[in-house]
Amino acid sequence: MFERTRHHLLMGLVTSAVLIVSAPAWSVERNPGLLIDSSGEPVMSGAGDCVTTASPGYTTSEKCGDTFDSDGDGVTDDKDKCPNTPKGVKVDANGCPIDSDKDGVPDYMDKCPNNTPLEISAGVDKSGCPLDSDGDGVADYRDKCPGTPAGTPVDEDGCPPQMEVVEIKATMSDSEGKVNFDFGKAVIKPQGKAELDKLVASVKAAYSIESVSVTGHTDSVGSDKYNQGLSEKRAQAVADYLRSQGVDVGMSAIGKGESSPVASNATKAGRAQNRRVEILIKATRK
Numbered sequence: 001m002f003e004r005t006r007h008h009l010l011m012g013l014v015t016s017a018v019l020i021v022s023a024p025a026w027s028v029e030r031n032p033g034l035l036i037d038s039s040g041e042p043v044m045s046g047a048g049d050c051v052t053t054a055s056p057g058y059t060t061s062e063k064c065g066d067t068f069d070s071d072g073d074g075v076t077d078d079k080d081k082c083p084n085t086p087k088g089v090k091v092d093a094n095g096c097p098i099d100s101d102k103d104g105v106p107d108y109m110d111k112c113p114n115n116t117p118l119e120i121s122a123g124v125d126k127s128g129c130p131l132d133s134d135g136d137g138v139a140d141y142r143d144k145c146p147g148t149p150a151g152t153p154v155d156e157d158g159c160p161p162q163m164e165v166v167e168i169k170a171t172m173s174d175s176e177g178k179v180n181f182d183f184g185k186a187v188i189k190p191q192g193k194a195e196l197d198k199l200v201a202s203v204k205a206a207y208s209i210e211s212v213s214v215t216g217h218t219d220s221v222g223s224d225k226y227n228q229g230l231s232e233k234r235a236q237a238v239a240d241y242l243r244s245q246g247v248d249v250g251m252s253a254i255g256k257g258e259s260s261p262v263a264s265n266a267t268k269a270g271r272a273q274n275r276r277v278e279i280l281i282k283a284t285r286k
Contacts, residue, residue, distance in 0.1 A: 034064060071095075103128055134158075163284035165210065170199050172238070173276035175269070180277070184222075186233035188241055196238065199279070200245050207283035209249050214239045215278045216255040217262075219271035224257060231255030238277050 035043040035051040042064055043051045050064035068077045071085045075095030082096035089108045090098050097106030101115040103124045110128030112119075122141035123131045130139035134148045138158030145159035152160050172180045172192055180192030188196070203209060216235030218227040232255030239253040263270035 101128075165282055165284055166207070168203055168207070168281040168283060170279045170281070171276050172196070172279070173274075174272040175276075181234055181275075184230065186230065186237045188237055193241065196241055197245065200242065200247060203281055203283060204246075206286060207281075208286055209247060209281055209283045211249055211282045212239070212242060212247060212251045213280040214242075214251070214253045215280075216253075217260055217274060217276050217278070218258050219274040220258045220261070220265040221271065228255055228257035231257045234277055238279065242279075 033053055035053040037043050045051050069075065069080070070077050071080070071083055072087060073080070073085045073089065073091045073095050075091060075093070077083060080095030082091065082094065085091055085095060085097060086108070089106070092098055097108055099106045099110070100113055101110070101120065103110070103112075103115050103120045105124060105126070105128030107113050109126075112124070112127070112129040115124065115128070115130065119130045119139065119141055122139070125131055130141055132139050132143070134143070134146055135150060136143070136148045136152065136154045136158050138154060138156070140146060143158035145154065145157065148154055148158060148160065155161055172178075172195060174180060178191060178195075180189055180195070181187065182189065214235045216231035216233070216238075218231050220227070222230075232253070235253040235255050239251050243251065258265070258274070261270075261274045262276070263273040265271050265274060
């Protein structure tokens with residue numbers, strides 16, 4: 001009885017041992033792999049075939065006729081011209097991300113995916129949007145004023161709005177009893193300075209002065225040469241006074257002597273009108 005029990009117990013142990021040994025062999029037959037050398041390359045037979053092994057855990061190799069799609073984009077590595085494409089990105093037949101508008105930025109990165117050839121003509125940024133080099137909100141391809149300083153308001157063409165330039169004319173003459181200069185002199189009298197002060201204040205209140213032109217004139221008393229020199233000096237005196245009052249813009253001062261009368265020099269009143277300084281101010285409204 002004891003011998004029989006021991007016999008059955010030994011048979012059970014042997015059977016279990018056989019099952020334990022056989023299980024890995026059965027698994028290996030289901031999973032044949034490649035024999036790999038120390039460098040990780042498949043071992044080739046003399047006939048040029050890959051040598052297989054019954055070792056658990058097999059690998060694959062293109063050398064053995066296997067094909068790979070490393071980035072999982074649906075295009076095998078042997079045909080994939082853009083390996084390592086991010087997962088989920090749509091690709092073309094070459095395995096490259098689709099670029100619908102052909103701007104060089106693939107759709108999955110393109111914030112402006114429907115650019116026209118015109119919009120692309122001046123280049124796009126890394127987001128696939130038309131370049132705006134001066135940052136004025138108007139893309140380079142239609143910016144007629146590139147390089148606009150930062151913060152400058154611009155119109156739809158990328159240009160600062162054109163301000164209307166107006167011309168303001170004023171005349172200092174000796175008519176109506178006014179005397180702006182002593183006879184033969186180029187020093188402005190207080191009356192003339194007061195008139196200029198009033199002119200500057202009124203213009204500055206509503207306009208931004210862009211430029212000033214001052215032209216001196218005389219009557220016909222005296223020689224042409226003398227009157228020419230006197231008209232130039234009086235024009236320069238007015239220009240200098242305007243600068244002293246803060247009119248710091250481009251300014252010219254010329255004299256025309258007695259060559260451009262506005263009245264007859266045959267009368268006292270006419271000569272008083274001809275002794276004058278004309279001021280032309282170009283300005284824009286504030």
